[in-house]
Amino acid sequence: MSNTADLVSFYDRDFRLTHYAASLKDICGGAVTPGAAIWEVYPGFLDARCRDEFLRVFQGGSPANIELPRSSGEAPRSVFVFGSANGVGIIESRQHGRRSAAEEQEHVILLHQATHDVLTGLENRRRFGERLQQALTAVGGSKPKAALLQIDLDDFKAVNDTLGHGAGDTLLQLAAGRIRDALRDGESAYRYAGDEFAVIQLGKAQPEEAERLAGSLVDAFKEPFVINGIPVFVGSSIGIAFGPEHGTDGEQLMKAADIALYAAKTDGRGCARTFNRSMLLLLEQRENLRRSLRTALERDELYLEYQPLIRPPSLVIGFEALLRWRHPEVGIIRPGVFIPIAEADGLMDEIGRWVIEEACRQALTWPSSLTVAVNLSPAQFLSGSLTDTVAQIIDAVGIRAERLELEITETVLLEKTVDNIDTLNTLNVLGIRISLDDFGTYYSSLSYLKNFPFDTLKIDQYFIADLETDLKSQTIVRSIINLAHGLGISVTAEGVETSGQARWLINENCDCLQGNFLGLPLGAEPTRDFIRRSPRKVLRAMEESNRAL
Numbered sequence: 001m002s003n004t005a006d007l008v009s010f011y012d013r014d015f016r017l018t019h020y021a022a023s024l025k026d027i028c029g030g031a032v033t034p035g036a037a038i039w040e041v042y043p044g045f046l047d048a049r050c051r052d053e054f055l056r057v058f059q060g061g062s063p064a065n066i067e068l069p070r071s072s073g074e075a076p077r078s079v080f081v082f083g084s085a086n087g088v089g090i091i092e093s094r095q096h097g098r099r100s101a102a103e104e105q106e107h108v109i110l111l112h113q114a115t116h117d118v119l120t121g122l123e124n125r126r127r128f129g130e131r132l133q134q135a136l137t138a139v140g141g142s143k144p145k146a147a148l149l150q151i152d153l154d155d156f157k158a159v160n161d162t163l164g165h166g167a168g169d170t171l172l173q174l175a176a177g178r179i180r181d182a183l184r185d186g187e188s189a190y191r192y193a194g195d196e197f198a199v200i201q202l203g204k205a206q207p208e209e210a211e212r213l214a215g216s217l218v219d220a221f222k223e224p225f226v227i228n229g230i231p232v233f234v235g236s237s238i239g240i241a242f243g244p245e246h247g248t249d250g251e252q253l254m255k256a257a258d259i260a261l262y263a264a265k266t267d268g269r270g271c272a273r274t275f276n277r278s279m280l281l282l283l284e285q286r287e288n289l290r291r292s293l294r295t296a297l298e299r300d301e302l303y304l305e306y307q308p309l310i311r312p313p314s315l316v317i318g319f320e321a322l323l324r325w326r327h328p329e330v331g332i333i334r335p336g337v338f339i340p341i342a343e344a345d346g347l348m349d350e351i352g353r354w355v356i357e358e359a360c361r362q363a364l365t366w367p368s369s370l371t372v373a374v375n376l377s378p379a380q381f382l383s384g385s386l387t388d389t390v391a392q393i394i395d396a397v398g399i400r401a402e403r404l405e406l407e408i409t410e411t412v413l414l415e416k417t418v419d420n421i422d423t424l425n426t427l428n429v430l431g432i433r434i435s436l437d438d439f440g441t442y443y444s445s446l447s448y449l450k451n452f453p454f455d456t457l458k459i460d461q462y463f464i465a466d467l468e469t470d471l472k473s474q475t476i477v478r479s480i481i482n483l484a485h486g487l488g489i490s491v492t493a494e495g496v497e498t499s500g501q502a503r504w505l506i507n508e509n510c511d512c513l514q515g516n517f518l519g520l521p522l523g524a525e526p527t528r529d530f531i532r533r534s535p536r537k538v539l540r541a542m543e544e545s546n547r548a549l
Helices: 022-031 048-058 101-115 125-138 156-163 165-182 208-220 250-266 278-296 335-344 348-363 386-397 418-430 446-451 471-486 499-507 524-547
Strands: 006-012 017-020 064-068 077-084 087-093 146-153 187-193 196-201 225-227 230-232 236-243 272-274 302-311 315-327 331-333 371-375 404-408 433-439 456-459 490-493
Touching (some): 006 022, 048 064, 048 077, 101 125, 125 146, 146 250, 156 165, 156 230, 165 187, 165 208, 208 236, 208 272, 250 272, 250 278, 278 315, 278 335, 302 371, 302 524, 315 335, 315 348, 315 524, 348 371, 348 404, 371 433, 386 418, 418 433, 456 471, 471 490
Parallel strands (some): 236 272, 371 404, 456 490
Antiparallel strands (some): 006 017, 064 077, 077 087, 302 315, 315 331
16 A cells, blocks of 8 residues: 555454555554554554444444544544445544545545455455565564465356356456455455456465465355356366565566466366466466467368267267367377467467368268267357358368258357357258257256257266266266257267266167267278278177177
């Protein structure tokens, strides 16, 4: 907090000093340190009359001017006490004359606006920077470390893009509330920027307390947020850094926490990671990947593999095209690593167009009865040019439209907008088949099935993995199959890894199976070999399953 003629200070629910103007320390001396009790800074509050009036405001009463007791010959002193988000604030004016209550109230409002985020009510980025520097100044020697937790909401952009900015604002407000509810004494929360939040933790045993708080925050975001009647799942990823160990000034500590946050996101999101020096190497590797990805397409480093789709008992009806990247130095890079980079850098339109065109060209070398399925990134679907791109590719390649199936996930359908419906209907009119991928793991609103023209539902492998032993998974999968068939929609089970899973799905009339038990993803030439020999290979595997029924 910058110097001011008004001595401003804030105190938490335990009456401990959390924020203060630098000029307060100049006047009140060594008593002004983070964590100091309010009566150490203002001994006058030990007076019964002052204490009672202070407690009235603290417990939710209206702001008040309080005359402090004074010694003989001492000039009169008064303070203005008002409630704040995490406790109380005090303004002691050092100018001549006294403000009226209305003037004090206006001053408090202006001060609050300058230091708090309007949307969430949390303290803002400016206040965060001041508080972080104060925290680092206060630690050292035998004192506990200062902990900084950087918090980023997972999948917030998808919600903002699909449900709209109003829903995004509501989500930020609800998220801020969950963060605030997880805090204990000595912990303060800030909205840093966009969907990024921060918590500063002081006076705690580390690293145990920072890890405890991070775990509480991750757990707090596992429950859905309900916005306009729609359950929205948005997790939290957290990066932790300690001062002065990981940084002696605010900028250094923030960089360390940000690197740890990136590690949490690359480790699968919905988790917390503490900074260590090896993370710098990982960050450097990511930047190298980002630069390499921009030229990967023109250097023929991207390629497709194809996994067979089997209609029981033994009919190969098509393949799903799976994007791969063979980096010349690093080797094979998982799609889960490079696709988020491509989406963040705006590369998915170009890469996605290449995938569709390449998959269609490969399908032309197969028997004409076989289809090819291609996954669409949300960035492609929401780009506004998808239907034109697909139509151009079909015309250029010369493939029949009904041989192409496009797979989308539920995240792109959260808002039943005219654009979304028009896009799917246009693709449907073109003859393109539409598949709803990973059904059951996101929002699974039945309204999607009512409002959108789907040809196929793909049951996520999460429900297939324990299908042989888990009654709940069996009930869910059986219900999805029956529901889809009642709506005239085909069902594909993903992740079929065992003969037992295949047997169960066949017995429940699942239309199509996909997984390593039936065929691993293959390159273009091995796929053509698989097609030539697959009737015998698949028939043997399926007959083995059928005999056990």
